[in-house]
Amino acid sequence: MSQLTHINAAGEAHMVDVSAKAETVREARAEAFVTMRSETLAMIVDGKHHKGDVFATARIAGIQAAKRTWELIPLCHPLLLSKVEIPRRAAPGASRVRR
Template structure:
């Protein structure tokens, strides 16, 4: 395992200096899985939810969150994202929604935190919009699926 990059020689938290790094195309995909009652998922999919289009709101929230990750996570760099995509895939058989995010840029630092934040906030938005009809919704399996670019190269989570 490599050294922690956000800790200086004195053991203090610090922001990594990326000024000497080369700009490369960097991309990351992340996911979150949401388990809910079949009735709740049906309400969302039928468009009958009293708060409106749950998936559209979650998608926008995820995109906005990715763009503001540097304000939420200490020591993250503000990034000029060139692409943020949030997909929501409903599975009525398992009564789950899978949120997948994709973040991309050409820059000196990775976009893993932005992708993870997008997926997490989209999932939290679904919970927020549905908590009036079901409070025991479970958000799980928030994880990095894949990342490319940068010095550490390509990473892909085990299937």
């Protein structure tokens, strides 16, 4: 197995220089299921929630999470994202939303 570049001889973690590294195309996927009462889901899908467009808020939160991933993962360099998609699929029969 190859040696980890971000661990020095003393076993201490440090940030490595990646400036000479070639740009690569990568794709990541994540999903979550939010289960709720069917009445609540219907209200959200119909856009009748008293706090506004719940799906728009969730979409913005997901985009912000992708943009700030490098701040949450130790020793991760800033990520140059070219696209972030946050699809949603409501499943009223199952009383849940898939993100």
